[in-house]
Amino acid sequence: MADHRDGLPQGKTGNLLDRSAATPDTFQDPGLPPHRPRSTDVAPGPAKRAERQVALLFAVSIIGSILFFVGYFGVRVDGDIYAVTDNAPTAALRLQNLLLGGGIALGMLGIGVGVVHWARTLMPDHELVEERHDVVTEAQRADAEQIVDTILDESGIKRRPLIRNTLIGAAVIAPLPFVGLLRDLGPLNLTPLRHTLWEEGVRLVRDPSGTPIMASDVTLGSTFHVLPENLSGLSHDEGYLDEKAKAVVLLMRLDPDTVNVSPEREDWNVDGIFAYSKVCTHVGCPIALYEQHTHHLLCPCHQSTFDLADECRVIFGPASRPLPQLPISVDADGYLVARSDFHEPVGPSYSQRIIAVNEMAEENAN
Incomplete structure (x- = not known):
């Protein structure tokens, strides 16, 4: 007859949270879940479409950085922005703020969303378990180098020059607006x-x-x-x-x-x-x-x-x-x-x- 108060047979006592008596066979390793391939893994059409989408996002980042420089160097705010009779300086200031803020937002957002979309649709997503270890020997360093090469191959950056080139362009241009903002802090000697x-x-x-x-x-x-x-x-x-x-x-x-x-x-x-x-x-x-x-x-x-x-x-x-x-x-x-x-x-x-x-x-x- 079972004792329903603690889940143990009648006459037995113990702590259900006590695992000291558990054996390795008590809990079975469920293993990795079955892999479910994505549409981009099995069909070239979706893969090509995803590649173009990633490149478009990186291009958006480039355009955003360019818009920042258009507002920074191209829009002039002449006159008193608080003047009541002439609102032209105020309109120019609003346009400049829109280009500066919107340009930085597009520059950062394009790179961020593009990388995430790239990883979710094109980079390999197969599950694996790998033990960590210290890289100390030459052989292990060679193994680490091989792992990096494998990552580059699996990312597809070598096989997809469109993504690679737009990413390089976006990564080079995106930090430049911040250089312009630092310049506005004034000269170094102040x-x-x-x-x-x-x-x-x-x-x-x-x-x-x-x-x-x-x-x-x-x-x-x-x-x-x-x-x-x-x-x-x-x-x-x-x-x-x-x-x-x-x-x-x-x-x-x-x-x-x-x-x-x-x-x-x-x-x-x-x-x-x-x-x-x-x-x-x-x-x-x-x-x-x-x-x-x-x-x-x-x-x-x-x-x-x-x-x-x-x-x-x-x-x-x-x-x-x-x-x-x-x-x-x-x-x-x-x-x-x-x-x-x-x-x-x-x-x-x-x-x-x-x-x-x-x-x-x-x-x-x-």
Whole structure:
């Protein structure tokens, strides 16, 4: 009579999970499942069709990489992309972004899907079991070389020049867009970050209208996105966007009694009106959020937070340096103007920054 509580005969005890008493014959090796050939293995028509499909996917990758370079070098974004009266620069920017993003996507997707489709339809899919071993002897190295040759033969890359040639073309061209993107990170010495268009007497103007700002326009708690007035004279070919990205400034007015000002910066503000670089010192994202009650500036990219009341000291987040302050004053007409350029490089830290800071300090001293 069986004991249904543990599955053992009556009078027997034991642990069903205990395999110490199991013998090699207890579990039989089921072996490999029967091989089911694909249509491409038994008929030349489907195989040829699959070959053309793989080559087409690699060709799509090549076309995508070419589209990237068309957008990168062929589409020009001239003028102010924020202009209200003329949307041509904005349309050009959208077209360029479409070609850049779509080109990279097609370049990577074509290679990836093409290789997967190649492996699933044309490469051998027979099952096998092979023991791994260390390659130590010359004979074993020769065996390993033979295995590689076998893999190349089975992949069909020698017998299918169409796939081979399109794959080589796609593999060569696909990484080139990333070289172009790395070029946009700027020169290796990063000397352009040392100076901006700000200089003594340059008026502060609103972004994007370009109208000058009077000290009386800046009320307590207000915020302005500011550019140098001399930026409007630059064209796209003369580096308009690059100079704008470096020179953009946030202008705010605080109660002077609530602000901590260093002795060397006492004349850098106008009755509590302060100007700080809008470029985050972490990775260069634009500072865009201002908490009026706490006087905190927040970077939306990685949440670095700067205390405006304490010379934009970092109080939270990955940024390691305060935002550079732009010294300002008022001209004879009551408009806010810059006293000088920034006294330190704007933007994120980089390896040569200490050298640049020392050189700029010498320039300001002279």
